[in-house]
Amino acid sequence: MRLIIFGPPGSGKGTYSHMISKIYGIPHISTGDILREHILKKTELGLKASVYVEKGIYVPDEIINEIINERLKQNDCNKGFVLDGYPRTIGQLNFLEKILRNSNKSLNLVINIHVSENEIIKRLSFRRVCSNCNAIYNLINKPPKIDEICDICGSKLIQRDDDKPEVIKNRLRVYMDETKPLLDHYLKQGKVVEIDGEGSIEEVFKRIKEAINKFNPT
Numbered sequence: 001m002r003l004i005i006f007g008p009p010g011s012g013k014g015t016y017s018h019m020i021s022k023i024y025g026i027p028h029i030s031t032g033d034i035l036r037e038h039i040l041k042k043t044e045l046g047l048k049a050s051v052y053v054e055k056g057i058y059v060p061d062e063i064i065n066e067i068i069n070e071r072l073k074q075n076d077c078n079k080g081f082v083l084d085g086y087p088r089t090i091g092q093l094n095f096l097e098k099i100l101r102n103s104n105k106s107l108n109l110v111i112n113i114h115v116s117e118n119e120i121i122k123r124l125s126f127r128r129v130c131s132n133c134n135a136i137y138n139l140i141n142k143p144p145k146i147d148e149i150c151d152i153c154g155s156k157l158i159q160r161d162d163d164k165p166e167v168i169k170n171r172l173r174v175y176m177d178e179t180k181p182l183l184d185h186y187l188k189q190g191k192v193v194e195i196d197g198e199g200s201i202e203e204v205f206k207r208i209k210e211a212i213n214k215f216n217p218t
Contacts, residue, residue: 001024001026001079001080001108001109001212002080002081002100002105002106002107002108002109003020003026003080003081003082003083003107003108003109003110003111003212004082004083004086004087004107004109004110004111004186005017005020005082005083005084005110005111005113006110006111006112006113006179006182006183007111007112007113007114007115007197008113008115008120008171008172008175008176009120009124009162009168009171009172009175010115010119010120010123010124010127010168011113011114011115011120011197012113012115012197012201012204013084013085013113014028014030014084014136015201016111016113016201016204016205016208017030017082017084019205019208020082020208020212021082023209024080024082024212025079026077026079026080026081026082027074027076027077027081027082028081028082028084029068029071029072029077029081029082029083029084029086030084030085031064031067031068031083031084031085031086031088032084032085034067034071035049035053035059035064035067036134038067039053045063045066045067045070048063049063049067061089061091061092061095064086064088064092065091065092065095068083068086068092068095068096068099069095069099072099080108083096087182088178088179088182089178089182090181090182090185093182093185107186107191108191108215109191109193109211109212109215110183110186110191110192110193111193111195111208111211111212112183112192112193112194112195113195113197113204114194114195114196114197114198115197115198116198117169117172119198120168120172121165121168121169122140123138124163124165124168125163125164125165125168126138126139126140127139127159127160127163128144128148128157128158128159129157129158129159129160130150130152130153130155130156130157130158131150131155131156131157131158132150132153132155133150133152133153133155135150135151135152135153137150137157144157193211193214195207195208195211
């Protein structure tokens with residue numbers, strides 16, 4: 001089972017990808033997580049990527065593609081994967097399709113999560129992230145046990161600059177501009193399933209499971 005999950009910032013892509021991974025026994029591949037790991041370990045790819053990350057600009061496709069190519073070659077991907085945060089550009093999409101074509105495989109499904117702008121602003125405005133281990137909390141529906149302190153490692157929680165209301169609307173516009181051509185491509189292939197992303201985590205994940213279970217992956 002080979003899946004891609006799309007959704008605007010704050011839609012819960014990471015949470016649902018992790019749940020899909022656990023239920024269906026396929027790895028959750030987050031480009032953001034892999035990139036941070038490479039940078040932390042100061043690998044060759046990490047050193048290349050850090051130059052762009054430190055400047056606050058997008059890491060070029062060739063570096064991201066190399067990271068994904070390396071990850072998809074690992075044995076745990078033989079039975080499939082769920083991609084979170086990739087592809088983000090037409091160049092990345094074409095590269096992914098080339099990888100799959102060369103291994104005689106194909107993408108099974110693209111899950112596109114919809115959440116209203118007002119709901120996204122509400123969610124992200126109350127999101128907090130651990131300054132040490134990157135664990136994510138929400139002051140409304142997933143608060144820490146101790147105010148502003150991470151349950152896992154005891155470090156201080158912070159609000160990311162890009163989670164502030166004045167920045168969120170621009171992030172949403174950028175996301176829509178980037179994602180539309182990718183979704184259009186997969187829509188033509190009949191691989192996109194639209195998911196209502198509002199409601200509890202359990203309610204949304206039930207919708208996702210129903211969508212996945214409607215098809216028989218090859």
